[in-house]
Amino acid sequence: MRRLCLIAIAALTLVASARADGPPRIVGHRGLLRHAPENTLAGFGACMNLRLGFELDIRRSKDGVLVVLHDADLKRTTGVAGRVSDFTLADLRKLDTGRWFDPAFKGERLPTLDEVFKLLKERGHPDTLVALDIKVDDDTLTGEVVALAKKHGVLPNVVCIGLAIDDPEVRAKLRAADAKTPVAVLANQPEHLAKALAEKNADWIYVRFVPTADQAKQIHGMGKRVFLSGKLVAGNEPETWRRAADVGVDALLTDYPLECQQAFRATK
Numbered sequence: 001m002r003r004l005c006l007i008a009i010a011a012l013t014l015v016a017s018a019r020a021d022g023p024p025r026i027v028g029h030r031g032l033l034r035h036a037p038e039n040t041l042a043g044f045g046a047c048m049n050l051r052l053g054f055e056l057d058i059r060r061s062k063d064g065v066l067v068v069l070h071d072a073d074l075k076r077t078t079g080v081a082g083r084v085s086d087f088t089l090a091d092l093r094k095l096d097t098g099r100w101f102d103p104a105f106k107g108e109r110l111p112t113l114d115e116v117f118k119l120l121k122e123r124g125h126p127d128t129l130v131a132l133d134i135k136v137d138d139d140t141l142t143g144e145v146v147a148l149a150k151k152h153g154v155l156p157n158v159v160c161i162g163l164a165i166d167d168p169e170v171r172a173k174l175r176a177a178d179a180k181t182p183v184a185v186l187a188n189q190p191e192h193l194a195k196a197l198a199e200k201n202a203d204w205i206y207v208r209f210v211p212t213a214d215q216a217k218q219i220h221g222m223g224k225r226v227f228l229s230g231k232l233v234a235g236n237e238p239e240t241w242r243r244a245a246d247v248g249v250d251a252l253l254t255d256y257p258l259e260c261q262q263a264f265r266a267t268k
Contacts, residue, residue, distance in 0.1 A: 023245040023264040025129045027053040028257035029234065030070060035258070037101035038077065039068045040108045041119055048120070052257045053129035058113055058145065058162070059136055063088040066113040066144055072135075076100070078110070085136075113145065117152040124157060129251055131227070134162035137170055146177035159184055159204050159227060159251075171201040184227055190215065197222050204250075208232070210240060216248035225250040238263040 031043025031054045039056055047054040057070040062085055075081050078095040089112070098108025120130060132145060149155040155178065164170045165186035174181045185202035187193045189209060196205050197219065205219050208230035219226050226249045232240050236256045241263050244252055254260050 023267075024228070024241075024249045025053050025127060025251040026257045026260050026264075027055050027129055027131050027251055027253045029055050029253055029255045030057070031055075032257065033255060037098045037105050037108055039070055039111070040097055040105070041111050041115065042098065042105060042108055044111075044116060044119060045123060047257070048123045048125070048128060050258070050261070051125060051128075052261065053131070053251070055131035055133060055161075055253055056113075056116060057133045057135050058141075059084050060138070060141065061089045061092055062086055063090075065089040066141070066148070067092060068111045068113055068116055070133075070135075114148050114151075117148050117154050120154045120157060121152040124154065128157050130154070130158045131251075131253060132158050132160050132162065134160060134164055134170065137163055137167075142170060142173040143177040146174060146181050149181075150178065155181060158182055161206060161227070161229075165206045168199075168201070171199070175201045193218075197224065210244055211247055211249070213247040220248065228252040242267060 028047050030038035031040065032046045033043065036043035036046050044054050056068045059067055059069050061067050067084065067089070069084050071077065072083055074084055074095065077097050077100055079100060080095055084092065092110050095110060096107060097110045098105030120128065146155065149158055159182040160174050161184050164174060165184050171183050171185065174183050182204060183202045184204035184206040185196045185199040186206045187196035193215060204225050204227045206227045206229060210228065210232060211226060216226055228244050228249045233244065233252045233254050236259050238259070241252065241260050245264060
């Protein structure tokens with residue numbers, strides 16, 4: 001029994017110290033959205049080439065395929081009116097998701113989640129972090145997400161956000177699909193931290209405030225990690241990014257991943 005306790009303590013110590021080797025992992029919101037069309041293989045591939053993580057949005061087509069698109073409606077990024085759930089995958093494949101952003105990306109197609117995970121397996125790196133914003137849920141979606149990640153061997157590279165951060169049933173279904181599925185739970189304010197830490201079906205704490213060093217240490221001491229999101233870091237906020245690094249945040253989500261990367265380099 002004593003030996004098992006020592007092993008458990010050592011494991012928690014390893015998690016708690018994992019962030020000490022470098023700055024937070026940078027996650028580009030919807031990919032590299034200021035430089036490439038959002039939620040496309042072009043944008044995700046660029047992130048991986050630059051050693052950045054990325055966030056994506058999961059929806060389902062009319063014929064049941066998991067696809068990657070932020071809006072429920074197709075108009076903004078394809079020019080075609082209609083809900084993604086009313087189009088089959090074959091119909092979605094006919095739409096151009098790159099030309100709206102820049103003619104150079106003409107012909108870019110809406111990707112499936114399977115294709116994104118395949119690309120991650122082929123071109124990702126061991127520390128590439130992909131935040132899965134689950135936009136919709138049904139009886140099988142969470143299980144399919146986990147199965148696809150396992151199919152390509154990338155389950156350790158993802159963290160489930162979106163509906164998962166708020167809905168305990170979604171978190172439970174993700175963990176039922178595989179107990180090792182990385183899942184986040186929301187702590188919107190510091191006073192919500194204790195409740196989030198008690199969530200058994202989450203190993204990431206999704207915060208919209210910059211925690212103190214003591215709070216980050218507390219999170220790490222519980223064997224969990226810190227994912228920082230929201231207005232404080234979404235914009236071009238080098239001072240906030242550096243503060244997040246100083247206190248021990250593990251990952252942050254921003255619309256300015258390249259600038260964030262440069263800010264961290266400048267502190268070396």
